[in-house]
Amino acid sequence: MSDPTDLTALSAATLAERLAAGEVSSVEVTQAHLDRIAAVDGDVHAFLHVNAAALDAARAVDAQRAAGTALSPLAGVPVAIKDVLCTLDMPSTAGSKILEGWVPPYDATVVARMRAAGLVPLGKTNMDEFAMGSSTEHSAYGNTHNPWDLTRIPGGSGGGSAAAVSAFEAPLALGSDTGGSIRQPAAVTGSVGMKPTYGGVSRYGAIALASSLDQVGPVTRSVLDAGLLHDVIGGHDARDSTSIPDAWPSFADAARAGLRGEGLRGLRVGVVKELSQEGQGFQPGVLQRFRESLSLLESQGAEIVEVSAPSFEYAIAAYYLILPAEASSNLAKFDSVRFGLRVEVPGGTVEDVMAASREQGFGDEVKRRIILGTYALSAGYYDAYYGSAQKVRTLIQRDFDAAFAVADVLATPSAPTTAFPLGSKIDDPLAMYLNDLTTIPANLAGVPGISIPAGLAPEDGLPVGIQFMAPVREDARLYTVGAALESLLEQQWGGPLLSKAPSLLAG
């Protein structure tokens, strides 16, 4: 019998092989991860809820396998789920007090697809309230701590999912990315995060933040694992009217091609001038590791070309008009009537009850953005703010079009800095918003983006991420390039970056 403590160190791809070969059971794999959660999550706090039925789900998969049922590749592998996704058997709070204890009457499509594929839900992960934030400090349920340094932020909004995989509490997790909430946490925790093409993965059952920007995607420790999970959750869903009806290639196969060393010779890598230089808010060690990765790609036959995207300078401003506008509308549904918190107001009307419930149920950042969105959409300001922001969106799309005319993929650092200390930016909303400098343009244009580890910054020893972006529908390209670079870097490092992370076990 294998040593259960080792099972948490294995990739999802390896676990899947060993499960398929009958070398290990899903119950053993799931128990190992539950044990790891019990051992380290008191310090990390990646989970808001641990699934009491996880072992039952694992037993069911083991029974199917024993009966000779044909199973999907990831059957029996555990997965953590961001709390923004609706789950039938677990509370779904989106990190907000207004939804405390709410158990939805349906599964999000991505959750239903994972269950159908035999993945085992481990629990729900912490996040900034309604995905508004870059540090997970805006969660109503306490901070998540970065496994590399527990005094630092795990990124956000999906800090819980990123911390869960990087603390080896789960081999796989699901995230959602509206302005970087999958990619920026991946960067600061040394993990892999993929935001698919807008419409590539169903949003049905994902509690909406900004509907024209939100996208669900995989959070993992390797590019191949992300591809395997993307293959399970992706594809058309009739329940999401923005879902792209096209057929998609296998993203796991695209990653395997990269691992074989394919895809780099002749690849044109566009370096975005406005997001790659000194004086643009980047930490020196971030730029250093970014440039080393580019050199490595060049040494394998890729061609580095400089591209300019002058409108990216306006991306954050446009984003912080479009997002609050859409959020203020989406969050109107938390009205104390159909679900969530109700604060009784003796003698009050339903309107008084709504206002009191929303005052008590929403945190500071959510209130800030709802009020900002209400302002941006109000009569007399609509054209100047929301209308102008939508025009900037067109300009950013044009910049991408021009860049992709001369480059196959674009590269930027995934985040301007490594993980910063908890508490250091919480009182300065504008400083917090700058963390999404490099990730927001992809959401505004709908293009896919992936963050993979690029090394540790020399000045602080913390993880740095490199981001690649591709044209819409070209997600497969990111898996190939990402896996190829990951493989080259791991040869240099002598193993995955996360093997250098602290064990987290007291002793």
Add this chain to the structure above:
Amino acid sequence: MSEITPDVVSHLANLARIALTEDEITKLTGELGQIVDSVAKVAEVATPDVPATSHPIPLGTVTRADVVGTTLTTEQALSGAPASELGQFKVASILGEEQ
């Protein structure tokens, strides 16, 4: 400079149905002023010749066959409601006494 005053914030909070406290209104007035000044730069490049984009990937109107799909039961729909009665959501009075 923006025109964010405590009265403006109070009005917006009323529109958004959030019963902000006086302290919150004071704090938000300062913060929103800063944020609005910062995001107003979008107007610098949003010239009349640039069309607006509302959706990243244009799709045609999505329709489906007019058949009953999978829907929630009444019990499921009411399962998360703070209060319900006779198979319906129950709320406080819609109109105040003076109305």
